[in-house]
Amino acid sequence: MTLSHDELLEVQRRMLRIRKFDERASKMVKRGHIPGTVHTSIGQEAQVVGATFALQDGDYMSGNHRSHGHPIGKGAPLGPLMAELTGKAAGVCKGKGGSLHLADFAVGSLGESGIVGSSIPIATGAALSSKVLGRPTVALAFFGDGAANQGVLYESMNMAGVWNLPMIFLCENNQYALSTPAHTVTSGVIADRAAGFGIPGVRIENGQDFFAVHDAVKSAVDRARAGEGPTLIEVVTYRYNEHSEGLRLSVDYRNAEEKAEWLSRDPIVQFREALIADHGFTAEELDALDADVLREVDEAVAFSDASPFPEKSVAFDDLFTDTTYVETLSRQERAAFEQKEEVPA
Amino acid sequence: MSVMSYLGAIGAAQREAMDADERVIIIGEDVEANVYGTTGGSGKSRASEGDFTQKYGRNRIRNTPISEEGIVGAAAGAAMTGLRPIVDLSYSSFLYMAMDQLVNQVAKNRYMFGGQASMPVVFRSAMFYGLNTGAHHSDRPYPMFMNVPGLKIVAPASPSDAKGLLRSAVDSDDPVLIFEACLLWGSKEDVSEEEFWTPLGVARTVQEGTDVTVVAISSSVPEALAAARTLAEEEGVSVEVIDPRTLVPLDKEAILKSVAKTGRLVIAEPAHRTCGAAAEISAMVAEEVFDSLKAPIARITAPDMQIPFSPALEKQMYPDRVKIAAAIRRTVGVAQRA
Numbered sequence: 001m002t003l004s005h006d007e008l009l010e011v012q013r014r015m016l017r018i019r020k021f022d023e024r025a026s027k028m029v030k031r032g033h034i035p036g037t038v039h040t041s042i043g044q045e046a047q048v049v050g051a052t053f054a055l056q057d058g059d060y061m062s063g064n065h066r067s068h069g070h071p072i073g074k075g076a077p078l079g080p081l082m083a084e085l086t087g088k089a090a091g092v093c094k095g096k097g098g099s100l101h102l103a104d105f106a107v108g109s110l111g112e113s114g115i116v117g118s119s120i121p122i123a124t125g126a127a128l129s130s131k132v133l134g135r136p137t138v139a140l141a142f143f144g145d146g147a148a149n150q151g152v153l154y155e156s157m158n159m160a161g162v163w164n165l166p167m168i169f170l171c172e173n174n175q176y177a178l179s180t181p182a183h184t185v186t187s188g189v190i191a192d193r194a195a196g197f198g199i200p201g202v203r204i205e206n207g208q209d210f211f212a213v214h215d216a217v218k219s220a221v222d223r224a225r226a227g228e229g230p231t232l233i234e235v236v237t238y239r240y241n242e243h244s245e246g247l248r249l250s251v252d253y254r255n256a257e258e259k260a261e262w263l264s265r266d267p268i269v270q271f272r273e274a275l276i277a278d279h280g281f282t283a284e285e286l287d288a289l290d291a292d293v294l295r296e297v298d299e300a301v302a303f304s305d306a307s308p309f310p311e312k313s314v315a316f317d318d319l320f321t322d323t324t325y326v327e328t329l330s331r332q333e334r335a336a337f338e339q340k341e342e343v344p345a
Numbered sequence: 346m347s348v349m350s351y352l353g354a355i356g357a358a359q360r361e362a363m364d365a366d367e368r369v370i371i372i373g374e375d376v377e378a379n380v381y382g383t384t385g386g387s388g389k390s391r392a393s394e395g396d397f398t399q400k401y402g403r404n405r406i407r408n409t410p411i412s413e414e415g416i417v418g419a420a421a422g423a424a425m426t427g428l429r430p431i432v433d434l435s436y437s438s439f440l441y442m443a444m445d446q447l448v449n450q451v452a453k454n455r456y457m458f459g460g461q462a463s464m465p466v467v468f469r470s471a472m473f474y475g476l477n478t479g480a481h482h483s484d485r486p487y488p489m490f491m492n493v494p495g496l497k498i499v500a501p502a503s504p505s506d507a508k509g510l511l512r513s514a515v516d517s518d519d520p521v522l523i524f525e526a527c528l529l530w531g532s533k534e535d536v537s538e539e540e541f542w543t544p545l546g547v548a549r550t551v552q553e554g555t556d557v558t559v560v561a562i563s564s565s566v567p568e569a570l571a572a573a574r575t576l577a578e579e580e581g582v583s584v585e586v587i588d589p590r591t592l593v594p595l596d597k598e599a600i601l602k603s604v605a606k607t608g609r610l611v612i613a614e615p616a617h618r619t620c621g622a623a624a625e626i627s628a629m630v631a632e633e634v635f636d637s638l639k640a641p642i643a644r645i646t647a648p649d650m651q652i653p654f655s656p657a658l659e660k661q662m663y664p665d666r667v668k669i670a671a672a673i674r675r676t677v678g679v680a681q682r683a
Contacts, residue, residue, distance in 0.1 A: 060426060094459035103458040110425055111458055115449050121415050122450060125422020132370060132404055133427055152445075155415030162410070318460035319495050321518040 003214075008279055009289065011053055011210060015045035015268050016293040018069045021078055022241075024297050025068065025085055025099075029245040034085050037247070038099040041069030043240035044174060046267030047204075048073045050213025050235070051140060051170050054221045060108045060126035060139040062119035066172070066239070067102050067112030070142055076104040078296055079303030090307035094314055116177075117143060117150030120169070124156040127165035127230070138166040138224040140217075146177030148190045148234075154197075157232065161197040166224035168217060169194075171234040173207070178243045179253045194232035207237035208267040211274070238262040349536035351529045354504040355469070356383040358511035359431060361540050363401055366429060369515060370405045371397065372420055373433030377408035381435060381471070382530075413442035417468065421451045421520075424466035429515060437470040437524055438484040451520045452495030464520045467511070471525045474615055474652060475564070477659060483652035485563070485616040487524045491592050491625065497521040497545055498593040502529065502566035505536045506590055509543025517545065526564040526615075548596035550603070554585035557677050558603040561588055562614035562622055565645075565664045569613050572669035580679050592622050600626060601634050608639035611672045613664040618646040643672040 003011070022040035029038055041048055044066075052073030055061065063070040071081060076092070084091030085099050092104050103111035110126060113119035123141035130137045147153060148171055160167045171190050175182050194201025200223075202216050213235055220231035240263065242249070275281035349357065362369045371384060377398045379385035384406065386395030398406045409416050413434065420430040434440055440447060447468070454462045474483040490496050497519055501507040507525065514521035551566060552573055561569035566588045573584035585603050589596055604610050610630055612623035623644040630642060645664040653659055674680070 062422070092459070093457060093461070096459050097457045101457040103461055105458070105461040110422065111454060111462070113449070115445060118418070118445055118449050121418025121446065122422035122425065122454075124415065125419035125424070125428075126426040128407075128419055128423045129426040129428045132423075133368070135427075139422075152414045152418065155410070155412035156419070158410055159412065159415055159419060163407075318456050320497070321455070321463050 005279070008275060008281070011049055012268070012271055012275065012286065013289060013293060014049045014053070014073050014075070015210070015271065016290060017078060017296065018042075018045045018048060018072050019268055020293050020297045021072060021082070021300065022068055024301065025082075026241065026245045028085070034099070035087055036098060037244040038068070038085060039066040039244045040239070040241045041066055043262065043267070044069065044172060044207070044237045046210040046271065047172055047207040047213055047235045047237040050210050051142070051217045054214055054217035055108070055138070055140060058108065058135075058137045060110055060123060060137065061142060062110045062123040062126070062139075063112040063142045064116065064119065064144060064147065065100055065112065065114050066144065067099060070112065071102055071104045071107055071109040074107040074109060076107045076109065078300035080104070082300040083304040083307050086304045087309065088304055088307035089310040089314070090303065094318070095310045096314070096318070117147035117152050119143075120147065120153050121156045124160055124165065124167060127160060127167035128163065130166050131163065136225055138168065138221055140168040140170055142170050142172060144177065145171065145173040145175060145182040145186065145190065148173075149186060154193075157194070157197045157199065157230070160230040161199045164227070164229040166227070167230040168220045168224060169230065169232040170217065171232065173234050173236050174239045175236070176239070176243070176253065179249060179251065181253065189234075191232060191234035199230050199232060201232045202234070204233065204235045206265075207235035208262070208265045208270060210267060210271050346535040347538055348533050349504045349508070350531055350533050351501075351504045351507050351525070352382050352531070354508035354536050355511060355525065356385065357536075358508040359383055360395070360397070362431065362512060362515040363397070363405065365540075368427060368429045369431065370407060370423075370428055371431045371433060372407040372409055372416060374409055374411055374435055376433050377403070377406055381433065383433070413439050414446055417443035417446040418450060420466050420468075421446060421454070421464060424464050424520075425454065425462045429465045431467045431469060431515060434468055434470040436482050437472045437486050438481055440468070440470055440486060447490070447496070448493050452493045455519070456495055463518045465518045466520050467514045468520070468522045469525065470523070471527050472563070472615070473527045475528045475659065475663060477654060477656050479654040480651045483659075485524070485647070487522070487592060488616050488621045490522055491622060492620070495520070496593060497591065499523045499545065499591045500563045501525065501590065502561070502563055502588050504532060504534050506543055506549070508536055509541050510545065510590060512540065513542045513545050516542065521545070524563065528564040529567075532567070543590070545591045546594035546596055547591075548587050548589045548599035550599065551586040551588050552584065554583040554607065556583045556607055557609035557611060557673055558585045558587060558600070558607045559669065559673065560600055560610065560612045560626055561586060562592070564615055565613035565669070568664055568666045569669050571666035572673060575666065575670050576673050580674070582673065582677055582679065584673060595626075597629060597633070600630065604630050605634050605637045608637050609676045610638070611643045611645065611669065611676055613645040613669050615647055615663045617649050618644065619649050621646055640676045640678070643676050645669055645672050
């Protein structure tokens with residue numbers, strides 16, 4: 001399918017947003033401006049946006065610990081995401097999720113998960129809702145090569161297959177589960193496992209190519225929406241940064257040649273070149289986009305900076321939809337709940 | 346009113362909930378064939394009037410593969426996106442297969458996403474203890490889940506409560522785990538055929554009394570009542586029996602008020618002793634109304650031991666009327682009769 005000029009520009013904007021947002025987040029972790037750590041999607045932008053751009057409004061997705069790209073790729077505003085990373089009141093999850101648990105339900109992001117593989121059946125359930133309620137929506141589960149060896153993936157693929165659910169299983173194979181090379185712990189080819197469930201399995205060797213990823217995911221989404229059932233898509237890609245920011249391992253499990261080879265096929269650079277060579281874009285137009293996205297990230301940081309930390313009582317909100325449990329708190333807990341002072345910055 | 350069994354009352358509540366709201370679906374192993382007796386009609390065969398699969402169709406009666414982790418996760422995702430699933434996990438011991446989904450997704454998603462998610466899902470399971478099913482099927486794991494913030498925990502002890510609590514659980518926008526006792530499946534009483542909802546978090550004073558409070562959970566409730574009758578007849582001891590019905594949220598006020606009145610507390614439950622519901626209730630009473638206590642709190646629980654198969658071995662493991670009566674005697678200071 002052919003994307004319009006505006007759509008192609010939006011693709012590049014979202015890939016740049018992920019890159020610049022995560023570059024900034026990485027710096028902020030190192031400077032102590034983001035508590036804890038983050039896992040960046042830098043290097044995997046084509047794989048992420050190739051998938052999210054094939055979805056529509058109302059479609060659902062679930063994700064994993066490498067989590068910022070998914071909501072950004074689906075169009076979530078950056079400010080509340082950044083404020084979540086910094087633990088601020090204006091965070092998309094009120095500062096209660098952080099980087100590992102970003103969720104922006106407004107764009108169909110049902111939540112990222114700190115437990116590898118754990119969010120896959122959440123997307124299966126969203127697909128089940130679509131089916132039972134007769135809605136034309138689909139669900140996509142993002143997971144990595146590490147999660148490809150979790151049993152719950154196969155329970156989910158089996159159920160999605162036998163119930164013919166409108167679902168896409170999208171394996172982001174960045175080739176390393178933390179330090180462990182996927183091929184040393186994975187028997188056979190991940191995409192081939194689909195055959196065991198009687199569903200299509202597709203492997204995208206060049207996951208740095210937006211068009212390759214988008215075409216495959218769009219076909220799977222169209223199939224799902226047409227009632228033709230789930231698809232497993234394995235996208236081979238590469239993360240440039242360490243597993244998490246600030247992590248320093250004594251063993252270099254990835255060699256320099258390999259890194260250089262992947263860096264030479266940068267997804268954003270490739271896409272920019274394709275836009276100029278094949279789609280009538282000018283360098284000036286794309287330079288302006290770069291500057292625009294940098295400004296968006298600055299604004300997101302400013303949004304986060306302007307937000308206060310959440311009030312202490314927020315720690316006692318949202319356990320349940322009602323507050324009956326507050327009645328069951330002990331006197332000490334109750335006092336904390338009713339306290340309205342701010343946590344010192 | 347009509348005479349209903351505990352199991353029949355669960356089936357009636359499920360039928361009412363399915364009729365009341367099209368978003369309610371039933372997911373589980375063997376639900377289509379009504380293996381456990383809560384998704385059937387009036388008769389035994391599929392063709393009987395009221396059979397759930399016939400009545401509601403396979404879109405809403407979802408027979409599943411044996412994949413507890415996948416089932417629980419999918420039910421959670423479905424609940425987050427518009428359905429209100431009732432998940433039949435059959436045996437309570439099977440919940441362990443889905444521990445990650447129950448603890449990391451079902452219990453945490455609303456909280457960690459800052460209230461964006463709601464999780465209207467019910468997980469039913471039956472505790473097959475006392476029926477010589479061996480260690481893998483005899484668990485009473487509700488205290489484990491009491492230790493997971495974000496889950497509501499229900500343990501009905503009568504047919505009426507089995508029906509009314511299930512309706513409230515289905516209508517709750519939060520996840521509810523219902524632990525049913527197989528020992529009670531056949532127990533019968535008059536149950537309203539009208540729709541009714543028993544609120545979560547409200548204890549039932551099964552019998553009023555003045556000398557000692559017995560808090561009893563699940564199948565310990567009828568045993569406590571039997572012990573109370575014995576004590577009244579033989580010793581003239583007036584026993585108040587309280588069934589919390591829901592352990593999360595726990596009706597602390599009802600228990601504290603009763604203990605403040607009687608000054609004595611015996612707690613009986615079929616779960617293990619360490620970190621059980623009885624341990625929690627004991628601590629709560631000691632913290633809140635210590636000055637009212639005239640005697641040490643007594644707990645009658647299963648020992649911290651696995652459940653053996655042989656009837657000769659299993660029977661001794663759970664609270665029964667004899668053990669509860671003995672505990673009441675000790676607490677009120679009446680000697681055991683020879």
